[in-house]
Amino acid sequence: MKVLIINGSPRAEGNTSELVKRFMMNIGNKAEVEEVRIFEKDIKGCKNCGACQRTVLKTHCAVNDGMAEMYQKFLSSEITVLASPIYMWQFTPCTLAFLNRLHGLCHSKDFSYDAMAGKKMAVLITLGAEEEVADYAANGLRDLCEFFQMEYRGDLRIPFAEKQRISSGEYDEKVKEFVGKALG
Numbered sequence: 145m146k147v148l149i150i151n152g153s154p155r156a157e158g159n160t161s162e163l164v165k166r167f168m169m170n171i172g173n174k175a176e177v178e179e180v181r182i183f184e185k186d187i188k189g190c191k192n193c194g195a196c197q198r199t200v201l202k203t204h205c206a207v208n209d210g211m212a213e214m215y216q217k218f219l220s221s222e223i224t225v226l227a228s229p230i231y232m233w234q235f236t237p238c239t240l241a242f243l244n245r246l247h248g249l250c251h252s253k254d255f256s257y258d259a260m261a262g263k264k265m266a267v268l269i270t271l272g273a274e275e276e277v278a279d280y281a282a283n284g285l286r287d288l289c290e291f292f293q294m295e296y297r298g299d300l301r302i303p304f305a306e307k308q309r310i311s312s313g314e315y316d317e318k319v320k321e322f323v324g325k326a327l328g
């Protein structure tokens with residue numbers, strides 16, 4: 145089983161990256177895991193040129209940037225786990241740019257082509273406030289998955305996140321439980 149982790153935190157040593165580490169530790173050898181730090185990939189938002197909706201592009205998108213290799217990684221993985229801090233009630237801009245650009249994998253007019261269908265998605269979230277503040281982002285992702293016929297495998301939220309508490313193993317029981325849920 146291939147699991148792709150999209151780490152959407154700009155901070156390589158921050159709370160989210162620490163949570164990703166604990167998540168990967170708990171997966172152990174149960175799956176083949178690849179983590180990509182998406183902030184470093186220079187992925188622009190969709191420009192709505194419509195090219196991907198008129199035809200199935202070899203490259204999936206007319207914009208030639210860091211997303212090109214991400215389509216391959218996404219398509220060759222069964223499960224994609226987004227990992228993002230909450231910024232202004234939402235996932236980070238680079239995480240949202242990645243989600244925007246998945247649109248290139250689907251003809252949303254007639255669904256004659258939908259390469260997202262059947263994929264699984266889960267999300268790891270860290271935030272500064274109480275966990276309900278992540279509802280807006282997590283519910284949006286759940287709806288996106290439903291619309292594009294992906295299976296939403298839920299979220300793990302670390303409210304009032306502090307790196308030390310995450311690295312101390314305080315959340316490991318929750319992380320372990322979530323690994324089970326995400327991998328199925």
Ligand SMILES: Cc1cc2nc3c(=O)[nH]c(=O)nc-3n(C[C@H](O)[C@H](O)[C@H](O)COP(=O)(O)O)c2cc1C
Pocket residue numbers: 153154155157158159160161229230231232233234270271272273274277305
């Ligand atoms: C620009 C910005 C906006 C933020 N907005 C929110 C927010 O809306 N709600 C919240 O609970 N925390 C917010 N936070 C706090 C982060 O979500 C939290 O500190 C997170 O764990 C940071 O993850 P990182 O260490 O991986 O960068 C914000 C932080 C930044 C830098």
